[in-house]
Amino acid sequence: MEETSMQSAKPPILRQDPAGFVRWFIDRSFDGSEPVEDIWDSCHTPDAVHVMNQKPIARARRVKQLRQWRLRESPYVLQIRDAVVEGDRLAVRYAILSGVLWELRMETEHIEFHRLGDDGRISGSASVSRSGYIWGEPRDPMVEVEGAVADAPLNALPGTPGDDIATYLHEYNRLVSDESVAADDVFETFHTPGADVRINRTLKHRSDMVAAIRRARKKGLSHSVEVHDVLRQGRRFAARYTMTPERRRGGGPTLAVFDVGRLASDGRVCSLHTMMQSSSGAWPS
Template sequence: MSSTHRPTAAEDFAGYLRAYHADAFDGDEPVEEVWDRYHLPDGTHHVNGREWDRKKILRGVRSRRSLGASYELYIHEVTVEGRRAAARYTIGTPMLWKVQSATDTAVFAELAEDGRVARTSIFSAGRAGWSGPGKDDPFDSAARPAPGTAPAPPPAAGAEPTPAQDPAHYLRAFYTAGYDPAVPAAEAHDRFHTPDALHQVGGKVMQRSGVLKALEEGRKLGHTYPVDVHETLREGNRFAARYTTSHDGKPTRRQEVFAFGEFAPDGRVRLVRFVLQPGYGA
């Protein structure tokens, strides 16, 4: 076993992701030892809405290691607040020429007192892609908020919070106003987003005109999407949130969503990515 220091998730969440995957995929130690180095043995983990126990996770690690294939890890962004962290990253496995099998992952984690990971909620979906990080997605050096970036100052006492002060407020209020026929769609968008804001929904990138069209179409059909926010994190000008929404409030059509966004200096959102569980059409 190498004597190289391996950071815990609490010390350096991006470093933990790199070290864990290197030990799990390329190492020769028993996978049990690798897992327990970075995670509590009795931690709780959910992948795409389903609970995975330690036995199932280790079975997957063994299967991946048995391939003996090289991999590329691209960390797109990391947000840390206290003992909680969230990240988006992609693992690519070269196949032929520049084509690779890619697994896009988003994770929300709770960190234990000893620095290891105690709980995770994970989205994971595979796809075919090209080798490399992707021309439109920051990675590694841009994974953390830039130094000095920060949301707008807190509002005055009694004032309504802006999206920058409260990501949960942004999500609840935007979904409500966005599908409220009494509020002009343009006003609903511009109240919470800058005019040049980019929305990425399930891999599709939309500018203001595309978002307004989607809102108008949803309103014509009378759709609503109540939001139940489970957790939010904020670091500098970035935020991450995990929430559940449902099509027209129907329990059978509930969908967990992971959101990663950036605030503009005025407190509105200038970029937001909505990561959806597999099988959800949006």
């Protein structure tokens, strides 16, 4: 019994079981009897640097937030919606749901990018988090198809996202402002026609994305892209980047963008969840 207890007191190895690691950390922090500080330190190095919603966040503040949730003793559901591991880097998308009244729920969705230290603990992270109300069960296809396409064969065509994620981010952005290429072709070069695209929780159909390209061209909007992190594991991918308007006046805000998605067999994006936040803290859709 003592050996089992000691084993359960340690988190799963993050590189091998990212979903298990996140579940261990959240469940122990919210429901456990151990000091929250000890749980935090078992998963993070002492000198780890963390940024949440574009602002540095200290260990003391995160520990305080976790302790406050524990004191509420509120029932919750944790959904690990996607995870991508490449080398010493990890991206994970998950949501915490708690009941409010009848079928009304509060859903807090997170996308986190972590870098691992030599001992396997998190040595740095950049994350985005947003809460909102939903009615009934969440309508998130990633919950239903978790793992279904991750290990399927990928025969990425040249120039598709599956060929190079970073190039896709730059090229898609460049072609958005290139009026010599039809807006429909811009979208379908990089995405399947029926791609499930969600930006800040709002479902975007192909027609919505094409219309957005046309609006950007009409307004003369263009952005430069600075890619900070790209990961790919099988058909799963994640990217973190900044979009800066090239026109100072009327060009729109600078955007911090977090993407987690899946690739079709030809290398195009078939599912994409994006959380983007402006430099002022707004959540454009």
